[in-house]
Amino acid sequence: MRFVDRYLAFLLAQASSRISREFHRDAEAAGLSVTEWRVLASLEGSDGESIGVLSQLTLTKQPTLSKVVKRMEADGIVARTRVRSDRRQTVVRITPKGHLLTDALRKRAIDHQDRVLEPFGQAKAEMLISMLRDLLALHPASPPADDEPSL
Amino acid sequence: MRFVDRYLAFLLAQASSRISREFHRDAEAAGLSVTEWRVLASLEGSDGESIGVLSQLTLTKQPTLSKVVKRMEADGIVARTRVRSDRRQTVVRITPKGHLLTDALRKRAIDHQDRVLEPFGQAKAEMLISMLRDLLALHPASPPADDEPSL
Numbered sequence: 001m002r003f004v005d006r007y008l009a010f011l012l013a014q015a016s017s018r019i020s021r022e023f024h025r026d027a028e029a030a031g032l033s034v035t036e037w038r039v040l041a042s043l044e045g046s047d048g049e050s051i052g053v054l055s056q057l058t059l060t061k062q063p064t065l066s067k068v069v070k071r072m073e074a075d076g077i078v079a080r081t082r083v084r085s086d087r088r089q090t091v092v093r094i095t096p097k098g099h100l101l102t103d104a105l106r107k108r109a110i111d112h113q114d115r116v117l118e119p120f121g122q123a124k125a126e127m128l129i130s131m132l133r134d135l136l137a138l139h140p141a142s143p144p145a146d147d148e149p150s151l
Numbered sequence: 152m153r154f155v156d157r158y159l160a161f162l163l164a165q166a167s168s169r170i171s172r173e174f175h176r177d178a179e180a181a182g183l184s185v186t187e188w189r190v191l192a193s194l195e196g197s198d199g200e201s202i203g204v205l206s207q208l209t210l211t212k213q214p215t216l217s218k219v220v221k222r223m224e225a226d227g228i229v230a231r232t233r234v235r236s237d238r239r240q241t242v243v244r245i246t247p248k249g250h251l252l253t254d255a256l257r258k259r260a261i262d263h264q265d266r267v268l269e270p271f272g273q274a275k276a277e278m279l280i281s282m283l284r285d286l287l288a289l290h291p292a293s294p295p296a297d298d299e300p301s302l
Binding site for chain 2: 001002003004005006007008009010011012013014015016017018019020021022023041042044045046057059106109110112113116117119120124127128129131132133134135136138139140141142
């Protein structure tokens with residue numbers, strides 16, 4: 001057996017790449033780049049995220065992300081607003097237009113996930129989701145490598 | 152709850168990124184780039200892989216990978232050999248020097264994996280590995296997007 005066939009980091013990287021790639025076709029068919037889809041998906045159900053956190057959530061470097069967010073802001077699908085408790089900070093939020101734009105796509109994402117998990121049965125599927133969530137809780141995202149301020 | 156907090160593709164991408172990043176420090180401390188470590192790890196225990204398959208295993212585009220493999224060949228840590236059954240095909244293999252070079256690093260990789268999985272207990276850890284392996288079997292890697300020949 002190859003070393004990587006039992007190596008968690010390899011298995012996660014391959015699973016992530018293959019499952020995401022399958023769905024990215026749907027995102028692109030809906031007229032969104034992979035990064036735009038990641039931004040909108042990450043903001044869905046959130047009260048707003050700083051560019052630093054959004055960079056971690058979308059796995060996109062801050063300078064690239066800032067440009068993408070600027071374009072999305074111009075399109076009216078996200079908005080930058082100041083944080084009430086700290087007026088120097090801004091967060092990015094999804095707008096009602098952005099929410100509407102991704103409505104069908106989020107349903108397709110969930111359908112895709114259901115198809116991916118279906119062969120495992122509900123109990124094992126739930127366990128996989130819950131173990132991945134626990135893994136993330138145990139391994140917080142490291143601050144972005146770029147020298148831009150993270151907030 | 153944020154949409155992504157129960158979205159498999161997001162959880163896999165985050166878990167992969169965070170777990171890999173933790174270990175990449177060790178690879179770099181051993182004088183290997185992330186891609187070089189991925190190449191050597193992917194070839195360990197394998198009879199040799201075509202550049203096309205190696206591109207999928209290391210999640211590296213073929214033109215980039217070809218350059219890296221060329222350098223590694225010059226360093227004597229991998230070798231390209233013709234396939235006996237089809238002389239037009241070449242595969243990349245790890246050399247004894249490459250194997251020796253990664254000996255300590257593979258042990259560190261397994262130690263890191265054990266620490267990552269330890270909080271879950273052995274049964275759940277085994278189930279995670281086995282589910283990820285099943286997921287990969289159900290979702291074969293798509294052929295590389297580059298226009299270079301894959302074999």
